[in-house]
Amino acid sequence: MRQFLRQVLRSVADSARDVAPIVAVVAFFELVVLQQPVPNLGRILYGAVLVVLGLAVFIRGLELALFPLGESMADGFVRKGSLAWLLVFAFGLGFGTTVAEPALIAIADEAAAVAAQAGALENSEEARAGYALGLRLTVALSVGAAIVIGVIRILKGWPIQYFIIAGYVLVVGMTGMAPKEIVGIAYDSGGVTTSTVTVPLVTALGVGLASGIRGRNPLVDGFGLIAFASLTPMIFVMAYGMLR
Amino acid sequence: MKDVALHFLSVVAGTLRDVVPVIAILLVFQVLVLRRAVPNPRRTLLGMIYVLLGLALFLDGLDEALFPLGRLMAEQLTAPEFIYEAGAAVPAAVAWQDYAWVYAFGAAIGFATTVAEPSLIAVALKAQQVSGGTITTWGLRMAVAIGVAAGIGLGTFRIVTGTPLHWYIMAGYVVVVVQTFFAPREIIPLAYDSGGVTTSTVTVPLVAALGLGLAGTIPGRSPLIDGFGLIAFASLFPIMSVMGYAQLGELRARRRRRERSGS
Numbered sequence: 261m262r263q264f265l266r267q268v269l270r271s272v273a274d275s276a277r278d279v280a281p282i283v284a285v286v287a288f289f290e291l292v293v294l295q296q297p298v299p300n301l302g303r304i305l306y307g308a309v310l311v312v313l314g315l316a317v318f319i320r321g322l323e324l325a326l327f328p329l330g331e332s333m334a335d336g337f338v339r340k341g342s343l344a345w346l347l348v349f350a351f352g353l354g355f356g357t358t359v360a361e362p363a364l365i366a367i368a369d370e371a372a373a374v375a376a377q378a379g380a381l382e383n384s385e386e387a388r389a390g391y392a393l394g395l396r397l398t399v400a401l402s403v404g405a406a407i408v409i410g411v412i413r414i415l416k417g418w419p420i421q422y423f424i425i426a427g428y429v430l431v432v433g434m435t436g437m438a439p440k441e442i443v444g445i446a447y448d449s450g451g452v453t454t455s456t457v458t459v460p461l462v463t464a465l466g467v468g469l470a471s472g473i474r475g476r477n478p479l480v481d482g483f484g485l486i487a488f489a490s491l492t493p494m495i496f497v498m499a500y501g502m503l504r
Numbered sequence: 505m506k507d508v509a510l511h512f513l514s515v516v517a518g519t520l521r522d523v524v525p526v527i528a529i530l531l532v533f534q535v536l537v538l539r540r541a542v543p544n545p546r547r548t549l550l551g552m553i554y555v556l557l558g559l560a561l562f563l564d565g566l567d568e569a570l571f572p573l574g575r576l577m578a579e580q581l582t583a584p585e586f587i588y589e590a591g592a593a594v595p596a597a598v599a600w601q602d603y604a605w606v607y608a609f610g611a612a613i614g615f616a617t618t619v620a621e622p623s624l625i626a627v628a629l630k631a632q633q634v635s636g637g638t639i640t641t642w643g644l645r646m647a648v649a650i651g652v653a654a655g656i657g658l659g660t661f662r663i664v665t666g667t668p669l670h671w672y673i674m675a676g677y678v679v680v681v682v683q684t685f686f687a688p689r690e691i692i693p694l695a696y697d698s699g700g701v702t703t704s705t706v707t708v709p710l711v712a713a714l715g716l717g718l719a720g721t722i723p724g725r726s727p728l729i730d731g732f733g734l735i736a737f738a739s740l741f742p743i744m745s746v747m748g749y750a751q752l753g754e755l756r757a758r759r760r761r762r763e764r765s766g767s
Contacts, residue, residue, distance in 0.1 A: 278619055278620045278625070279620050281615065281616035281619050281620070282570060282613075282616040282617060282619075282620055282706075284616070285609075285612040285613050285615075285616045286570065286573055286574065286577065286613075288612075289577055289581070289605075289609055289612070290573070290577060293581070293605055293609075294577065294580055294581070294586070296580075298573075299573075299576075303568060303569060304568075304569040304570075304573060305569075306565075306568065306569065307564075307565040307566070307567075307568035307569020307570060308565065308569055308570070309565070310561045310562070310564055310565025310568065310569075311561075311562055311565035311566055311569075311570065311620070312565075313558075313561050313565075314557075314558045314559065314560065314561030314562030314563070314564070314565055315558065315562055315620065315622060315625075316558070317554050317557055317558030317561060318554065318555055318558025318559050318562060318622055319558070319622070319625060320551075320554050320558070321551045321552065321553070321554025321555035321556075321557075321558055322551075322555065322622075322626055322629075323551070323629075324547055324548070324550060324551025324554060325547075325548045325549075325550075325551025325552045325554070325555055326551070326555060326626075327626075327630070328543065328544070328547075328548065328551075329530060329542075329548060332534075332540075332542075332543050333530065333533065333534065333538070336534070336538040336540055337538070340537075340538060345533075345537050349529075349533045349537070352529050352532075352533070353526075353529055356525045356526070356528070356529045357525055357526050357529070359525075360521060360522065360525050361522070362518065362521075362522060363705070363708055367712075378726070419692075420692060420693045420696060421684045421692055424684075424696055425681055425684070428677045428680075428681070431673075431677075432670070432673075432674050432677065435670045435673075435674075436670075443669065443670065443733075444669060444730070444733040444736075447669070447673065447733055447735070447736030448712075448733065448734075448735040448736060450700070450735075450736070450739060454623065454700050454701060455522065455623075455705075456559060456622045456623045456626075456705050457522060457523055457526050457555065457559070458526065459623035459626055459627060459701050460623065460626035460627075460630075461526065461530075463626060463627050463630050463697075464630065467630055467634055477690075478634045479631075479634050479635050479690045479693075479694070480689060480690055480692075480693065481693070482634065482693070483627075483631070483693035483694045483696075483697050484693035484696060484697060485697070486627070486696075486697040486700040486701055487693065487696030487697050487699065487700055489700060490699060490700030490739060
């Protein structure tokens with residue numbers, strides 16, 4: 261019991277240390293630069309306590325569930341030896357976790373509103389909703405494709421840099437051709453795709469696959485899935501902007 | 505009190521919506537395709553509840569306190585009244601030096617939010633475990649946070665000066681490509697990954713507010729063309745800083761070896 265308590269206290273202390281910089285930055289700019297009293301101090305302290313507790317509990321859950329689950333799935337697929345099912349799973353994981361991602365929904369709506377304002381789009385509820393949905397599906401499709409390509413790379417042990425550099429060249433080339441208003445959104449959509457639940461799972465999956473296959477190094481081959489998932493949305497979204 | 509509980513419940517529901525698709529996909533494949541029982545079902549269930557509850561608490565706390573304040577500060581720091589004398593008009597051509605506090609705030613908040621980013625903690629934990637400790641959780645997270653700070657600082661500078669986004673991004677890509685040839689092989693996938701994980705729950709809302717606020721107040725900037733794009737900076741620069749971190753580590757190890765053989 262005492263050991264358990266000590267463990268809990270330690271993880272809470274770790275989380276407090278992780279959150280402390282945000283509090284320090286906000287306090288410094290509020291008090292020293294803007295020279296304004298902090299509004300609702302009590303509420304902010306309450307929020308900070310929630311953040312610290314939440315982070316500590318989440319990390320524990322990560323170690324108990326998300327990491328073991330990702331590893332066990334990877335192990336299961338290596339044993340089963342069915343490439344087709346592994347790729348279907350990879351696509352499903354990428355597409356399914358992205359399409360409902362709140363950050364993506366927010367940015368798609370924002371993008372539609374801004375595009376309508378700029379006259380790139382008819383300013384009606386329907387047109388905006390259609391544009392936002394199209395954008396969301398495009399990004400989800402791109403993440404599904406990214407995990408598939410990333411898994412094939414792990415299986416084959418191909419060096420990641422060729423893919424990423426080729427992807428960058430494509431992004432740069434398309435930037436010149438895509439409509440100007442889609443470029444910023446395309447660049448940003450690469451960043452919002454990977455949610456807090458997906459990242460640990462996908463990382464554990466990649467490392468698990470690389471550890472389970474003979475001749476693969478978990479460090480060199482296992483990581484990189486997230487990189488694919490942040491690169492392909494840029495390409496797909498610019499293509500969406502060019503085609504529609 | 506009732507309000508607080510209700511609000512928390514709505515955040516739990518939102519998190520549930522985020523987690524359920526993941527669990528559904530995992531279960532379908534585990535049961536129907538792999539035909540295996542979930543290992544340690546009780547432990548896994550407990551862990552999933554922790555993930556759900558932890559994430560909900562975390563997001564609720566951010567919503568409750570840090571996001572409103574952060575957004576307010578982004579607005580205040582970019583407001584013409586703060587940068588110029590009260591009542592003075594914003595000049596048609598802004599001088600980039602006037603916005604020094606904005607760059608500083610961007611860099612500082614980028615650093616701080618990255619340190620608290622849960623997905624980065626996850627990747628760093630895994631990296632330390634897999635590398636046998638040659639990459640430390642703390643070292644990797646610091647390297648990424650420094651990269652994000654540099655990225656957001658430069659990104660806000662770009663919005664103020666109005667230079668085209670793609671110049672920066674292309675120049676950044678060139679640096680990344682060159683670094684890739686010289687960096688230790690083991691760090692490369694991890695460096696590319698850290699570009700993607702930096703920008704999720706904590707960083708995006710604050711940084712997006714900063715970018716849109718800045719683009720909205722400076723004459724001649726459009727939120728559509730200039731407001732977005734900050735997140736791209738935040739995902740590009742960590743790639744450089746993580747490769748730099750590994751190169752520095754290698755350099756130091758080499759120097760140590762040389763000293764030892766020399767003495």
